[in-house]
Amino acid sequence: MKSFILETVSKVVLFVILIFSFYLLLRGHNAPGGGFIAGLMTSATFILLYLALGPGARKQILPLNFRAFIPVGLLISALTGLVPLAGGKPFLTSAFGYADLPVFGEIEWATAMLFDFGVYLVVVGVTMSIISVLGEE
Amino acid sequence: MTVMNNLLILPVVLPLLGAIAIFLTRGRIQLHRAIAIVTVLTMLLFSIILLGYVKEGAIPVFSAGDWEIPYGIVFAADIFSALMLTVASIVATAVLLFSFKTMDEAREKYGYYAFFLLVMMGVNGSFLTGDIFNLYVFFEIMLICSYILLSLGSGKEQLRESFKFMVINMLSSTLFLVGVAFLYGVTGTLNLADLAVKVQAAQGEGFITVIAVLFLVVFGTKAAIFPLYFWLPDSYRVPHPAVSALFGGLLTKVGVYVLYRIFTLVFITDPGYTHTLLLVVAAATMVLGIIGAVFQMDMRKLLSYHIISQIGYMIMGLGIFTSSSLAAGVLFIIHNILVKGALFLVAGTVKHLTGTENLKELGGLLQVYPWLGIIFFFAGISLAGAPPFSGFFAKYSLMLAGLESGRYVIVAVSLGVSILTLFSMMKIFQYAFWGAAQDWYEQKSYGHLVAPAAVLVVLSVAMGLGAQWMYELSAAAGSQLLDPSIYIKAVLGA
Numbered sequence: 097m098k099s100f101i102l103e104t105v106s107k108v109v110l111f112v113i114l115i116f117s118f119y120l121l122l123r124g125h126n127a128p129g130g131g132f133i134a135g136l137m138t139s140a141t142f143i144l145l146y147l148a149l150g151p152g153a154r155k156q157i158l159p160l161n162f163r164a165f166i167p168v169g170l171l172i173s174a175l176t177g178l179v180p181l182a183g184g185k186p187f188l189t190s191a192f193g194y195a196d197l198p199v200f201g202e203i204e205w206a207t208a209m210l211f212d213f214g215v216y217l218v219v220v221g222v223t224m225s226i227i228s229v230l231g232e233e
Numbered sequence: 234m235t236v237m238n239n240l241l242i243l244p245v246v247l248p249l250l251g252a253i254a255i256f257l258t259r260g261r262i263q264l265h266r267a268i269a270i271v272t273v274l275t276m277l278l279f280s281i282i283l284l285g286y287v288k289e290g291a292i293p294v295f296s297a298g299d300w301e302i303p304y305g306i307v308f309a310a311d312i313f314s315a316l317m318l319t320v321a322s323i324v325a326t327a328v329l330l331f332s333f334k335t336m337d338e339a340r341e342k343y344g345y346y347a348f349f350l351l352v353m354m355g356v357n358g359s360f361l362t363g364d365i366f367n368l369y370v371f372f373e374i375m376l377i378c379s380y381i382l383l384s385l386g387s388g389k390e391q392l393r394e395s396f397k398f399m400v401i402n403m404l405s406s407t408l409f410l411v412g413v414a415f416l417y418g419v420t421g422t423l424n425l426a427d428l429a430v431k432v433q434a435a436q437g438e439g440f441i442t443v444i445a446v447l448f449l450v451v452f453g454t455k456a457a458i459f460p461l462y463f464w465l466p467d468s469y470r471v472p473h474p475a476v477s478a479l480f481g482g483l484l485t486k487v488g489v490y491v492l493y494r495i496f497t498l499v500f501i502t503d504p505g506y507t508h509t510l511l512l513v514v515a516a517a518t519m520v521l522g523i524i525g526a527v528f529q530m531d532m533r534k535l536l537s538y539h540i541i542s543q544i545g546y547m548i549m550g551l552g553i554f555t556s557s558s559l560a561a562g563v564l565f566i567i568h569n570i571l572v573k574g575a576l577f578l579v580a581g582t583v584k585h586l587t588g589t590e591n592l593k594e595l596g597g598l599l600q601v602y603p604w605l606g607i608i609f610f611f612a613g614i615s616l617a618g619a620p621p622f623s624g625f626f627a628k629y630s631l632m633l634a635g636l637e638s639g640r641y642v643i644v645a646v647s648l649g650v651s652i653l654t655l656f657s658m659m660k661i662f663q664y665a666f667w668g669a670a671q672d673w674y675e676q677k678s679y680g681h682l683v684a685p686a687a688v689l690v691v692l693s694v695a696m697g698l699g700a701q702w703m704y705e706l707s708a709a710a711g712s713q714l715l716d717p718s719i720y721i722k723a724v725l726g727a
Contacts, residue, residue: 167256174249177242180299187242188298 135219169217456488474581482574512552519545560711597670
């Protein structure tokens, strides 16, 4: 069943939620947020898209194989953890520093962000796979 | 020194990487097999190196993310951990080789090897972690993947039993979490070594004992001790034989490992109560398990009841709580993982060759498949405790430890149970292997099927013949376990 109101509202709201989820992802390593919650939120936007426009439109707009996200995300996280071993540091040790970007000013970066990004991919992959299996088959 | 510390993560990360590689190369089964076997063999190699490293008493420790101990998640390996890792990798290798010959294509396509490796990740992680919440995480990894392995194939019975298995394990995992919360509420820490110190300081407080019993219930369910074993016999009987072998050999022993860890490190403030309770439970587990086994006519179900009975022996070693009884318990666990794995592999081979495991339908297998019978016989009498197999030395040292500390009742019980163990092994042998061959057996080549079980039996013999060496190793593990200050000092560094 299509709803005009839902369709119109979600086209706007979607981007706001998506941007907010990236915000959560980027700050997650030392403030509330992180890959898990950001991944759930991103999946929520995709589900909104799915509810508002139907599964066919979702596939047109996002022609992604979400199942492939899971191993890729795991790989990113696992490798981020393993890199410190080469430098004689324990598993998962995070390096961090500060960078001066032209528009954003000084920001803090940490390799924990990469780990979070892996988690993010896994969460999106799992959630979307579950939704598509339950919703389409 | 630091190199080994940091490498402790390998037994956890290697299977993870293997599983990821398998997920990334969907549908290429030959490649999956190669990845799985390379991963497991690397694990085995590493655990042997680790065992050589910790043998002299060094305890490598690292804290994930270089966080300060006790705030970071700690991994630590003492002799007991390293022994368990090694024997787990051995059984995993044997089961994997057996899977190559017997697994059907549908299961392989659905990622059997990936989930196999992830189960190993959970198992290895549980053996290495020094943090009780992290232990919960690894247990969940192991259990979630074992639900998948158990239900892979989707037979009607299989789904029913996996559902039971899942519900019971989720219940006990929830209790586990509640226990962890209580413990954190009382002590404010989750690091096992730090917990040990804090719990010592709270000595004499009743709630520590309450929490200890809660943990006994949790890991008792997972290890299948009396009266919480009811889920085991059915759920270990239904999956693919290779999965049964992995579960029967390994999974319940992870629960036993944790009981050994926490009841020698953390909950030792009131041994008069907790360890006596363990002894009572051990006796009941032994007796009821073996009574269940004696009446079974289904091969894998009989062996599953045996697992329960054998768990009783392991808990007995823990309950007596002396250096020699812990050493005997460790020896018994290792022996049992090997032999139980071998027995399940033989039962699986029988099922694969004849299509049935019902003892009433079988008979005379010895004439058609002589090696199968011989391997079963050796594994069976090793389990029952005949020299020169590992079972003899494990049981002998356990009895000796019991007699030394004057626990005559449990020693008597365990001797009685041994006779019934022998009886039930002879029952399988008589019904399945002895007598005239059934006319519907087909002559098939089966050497490649029994080879993994044969390797495990050979290792059991080697453990028996090298009993001196093995006993010294487990005695070192036992004395490390009895003196928690060694572990605490290694982790906290004070």
